[in-house]
Amino acid sequence: MKKRFFYIISFLLIFCIEVLIALYVRDNFIRPYVGDMLxxxxxxxxxxxFLPTGIPRMPFYVFLFACFVEVLQYFRLVETxxxxxxxxxxxLGSTFDxxxxxxxxxxxxxIVLFERIGKNS
Incomplete structure (x- = not known):
């Protein structure tokens, strides 16, 4: 339960940061790079x-999902x-990069580094 609460708070905090970046930041670093990293x-x-104990290689699966969405941008899914x-x-995004x-x-x-540090403490 403690881990689940941590991830709920993390999700809400990062979601708010992402919304603020999307609405108010118009620069050449935070929005395009930090926003995508976050x-x-x-x-x-x-x-x-929903999976507080995690599954092996979950960061890799998240990476694959993000790449899949990026490939959809390459094929201009939003316009299609x-x-x-x-x-x-x-x-969904509209520009492949x-x-x-x-x-x-x-x-x-x-994520991997954070999880490893968390396991060691």
Whole structure:
């Protein structure tokens, strides 16, 4: 229960940060790089709410999921489906970028390091 509570708080905090970045940050570093790095941490925290003990290689699976969404952007899924809802367009994204994949990888490395430090303390 303690772990689940930690991940609920983590998810809510990171979600609020992501919303603030999406709405108010218009720069060339925080929004494109930190926001993309945090999104995999957000997804990971969300999954850990329901699987508090985790599963082996979960950060890798989150990375694969993020890459899958990025590939959908390459194939212009938002335009193909005619999605006009602003929130949906932001969540799904509309522009493929290799730098996004690199940011997802950095976020997942951060998750692995965080989890290892947590296990050792």
């Amino acid at each position: 999104v995999v941490v957000l997804v990971y925290s969300f999954v850990r709410i 489906l005619g999605i006009t809802n602003r929130a949906a367009r932001i969540i 290799w730098a996004d994949i690199a940011c997802y990888a950095v976020g997942c490395v951060f």
